[in-house]
Amino acid sequence: MGLELNFRIAPRTKIIILAIISFMVFNDVPMYVSGILVLIPFVCLFFSDYKKAAVIYILAYVIAKYLQMAVLPNATGILAIVLITFSYTATRMLPILMMGYYTIMTTKVSEFIASMEKSNVPKDITIPVSVVFRYIPSVFEEIRSITKAMKMRGFGFTFKSLKSPLKMVEFYMIPILISAVKTSDELSAASLTRGLSNPKKRTNLISVKFNKFDYLFIAISIAGIAVYIYYLCGGALIA
Amino acid sequence: MSERLNVKDLITVGIFSVIIIVLIFIFGMLGYVPILMIALPILAALICGVPYMLFLTRVSKFGMVTLMGLIMGIVMFLSGHTWVPIVTFTVCAFIADCILKMGNYSSIKNSIISHGVFIIGIMGNMLPFFILKDAFMSAMRTSMGNDYVNVVAPFLQTNVLIVLFILTFICGLISAYIGKLVLKKHFERAGIA
Numbered sequence: 001m002g003l004e005l006n007f008r009i010a011p012r013t014k015i016i017i018l019a020i021i022s023f024m025v026f027n028d029v030p031m032y033v034s035g036i037l038v039l040i041p042f043v044c045l046f047f048s049d050y051k052k053a054a055v056i057y058i059l060a061y062v063i064a065k066y067l068q069m070a071v072l073p074n075a076t077g078i079l080a081i082v083l084i085t086f087s088y089t090a091t092r093m094l095p096i097l098m099m100g101y102y103t104i105m106t107t108k109v110s111e112f113i114a115s116m117e118k119s120n121v122p123k124d125i126t127i128p129v130s131v132v133f134r135y136i137p138s139v140f141e142e143i144r145s146i147t148k149a150m151k152m153r154g155f156g157f158t159f160k161s162l163k164s165p166l167k168m169v170e171f172y173m174i175p176i177l178i179s180a181v182k183t184s185d186e187l188s189a190a191s192l193t194r195g196l197s198n199p200k201k202r203t204n205l206i207s208v209k210f211n212k213f214d215y216l217f218i219a220i221s222i223a224g225i226a227v228y229i230y231y232l233c234g235g236a237l238i239a
Numbered sequence: 240m241s242e243r244l245n246v247k248d249l250i251t252v253g254i255f256s257v258i259i260i261v262l263i264f265i266f267g268m269l270g271y272v273p274i275l276m277i278a279l280p281i282l283a284a285l286i287c288g289v290p291y292m293l294f295l296t297r298v299s300k301f302g303m304v305t306l307m308g309l310i311m312g313i314v315m316f317l318s319g320h321t322w323v324p325i326v327t328f329t330v331c332a333f334i335a336d337c338i339l340k341m342g343n344y345s346s347i348k349n350s351i352i353s354h355g356v357f358i359i360g361i362m363g364n365m366l367p368f369f370i371l372k373d374a375f376m377s378a379m380r381t382s383m384g385n386d387y388v389n390v391v392a393p394f395l396q397t398n399v400l401i402v403l404f405i406l407t408f409i410c411g412l413i414s415a416y417i418g419k420l421v422l423k424k425h426f427e428r429a430g431i432a
Contacts, residue, residue, distance in 0.1 A: 097318075124249060129253070177258065180257075
């Protein structure tokens with residue numbers, strides 16, 4: 001399949017789609033409106049080596065949607081609240097989370113900076129945002145290793161530790177902050193050697209031109225948002 | 240605005256935005272318990288004092304705090320809150336920045352007050368619930384069921400909003416003070432504050 005080999009969309013396209021999807025999640029719309037935009041992250045993940053994540057995502061979404069439509073209108077009690085929580089999270093947040101996951105995992109920092117520079121976004125915004133994209137996964141990695149280290153010394157997540165939640169917060173927060181300070185120093189040194197503070201325009205190896213997939217995806221998502229707005233306005237006019 | 244921000248400052252802004260955002264998200268998970276959703280800004284205010292105070296030890300130029308507010312707003316927007324947080328975070332961070340400027344970036348009193356103002360920006364995550372109350376309630380009734388709405392509904396009043404603003408501000412002050420103490424206990428000894 002030639003499609004899989006060439007599938008690569010530009011960072012700007014990813015950000016446009018991310019913005020459009022996050023615009024959509026807040027209102028409740030019927031299936032035929034949101035369906036297109038739900039499928040976009042699935043397609044993106046499926047054709048770029050994240051097949052497992054894509055399948056899990058679509059299964060979770062379908063189950064949640066089914067729960068929401070078929071089970072919940074009649075359910076009451078505590079169980080209902082748990083189910084509601086699950087279906088609400090899955091149907092509202094899952095598309096945007098998966099799109100964010102895809103964007104973070106597949107965008108290289110230099111790619112991101114190159115494409116932002118092309119659309120004339122000032123450096124004061126691109127550098128912090130690229131640090132944010134890069135650093136979010138490593139924070140979670142750090143949280144995982146702190147948990148392991150704490151287990152080794154006998155502070156796990158047990159009932160005993162839940163008695164003093166403030167202490168747990170302290171135990172997690174201090175190492176994260178210390179490593180954050182260290183990381184920021186190291187990153188500054190690294191950026192100095194790469195000449196990021198050079199005021200001249202940078203040259204880039206990677207080309208970030210739009211290809212046919214970009215135009216296709218932007219067209220689909222703009223069509224989706226158009227249907228969405230039409231539905232909202234139409235609904236308002238009827239009501 | 241006399242001196243421009245250099246790359247080191249920008250990286251510091253990015254790193255600390257990540258820390259604060261991750262903390263807000265982790266504690267935001269508690270929002271799925273109906274009552275706590277309303278109390279979310281207060282929780283966030285209580286948590287964010289320590290990283291914010293550590294951040295301030297590395298701030299000495301006008302614009303860094305404002306930039307951090309903008310970045311946090313953008314990340315909030317991209318993660319499924321509406322566009323409102325971008326505005327509130329930026330405005331609150333700008334005011335906080337001005338307060339810091341008045342204290343010449345070294346006054347402890349001003350840093351504590353500025354955290355109180357800065358953290359009010361998180362109310363932007365809540366404001367849509369209050370402004371679009373009716374539309375939101377009907378949408379919630381279909382998506383989250385009657386039980387949830389019946390629990391949350393009495394809290395979505397204007398005077399609750401005002402109380403929430405004040406409480407968030409006060410909690411911001413308290414947690415900034417705690418942050419100062421933690422800074423003394425852990426970071427100054429380690430030589431990084």
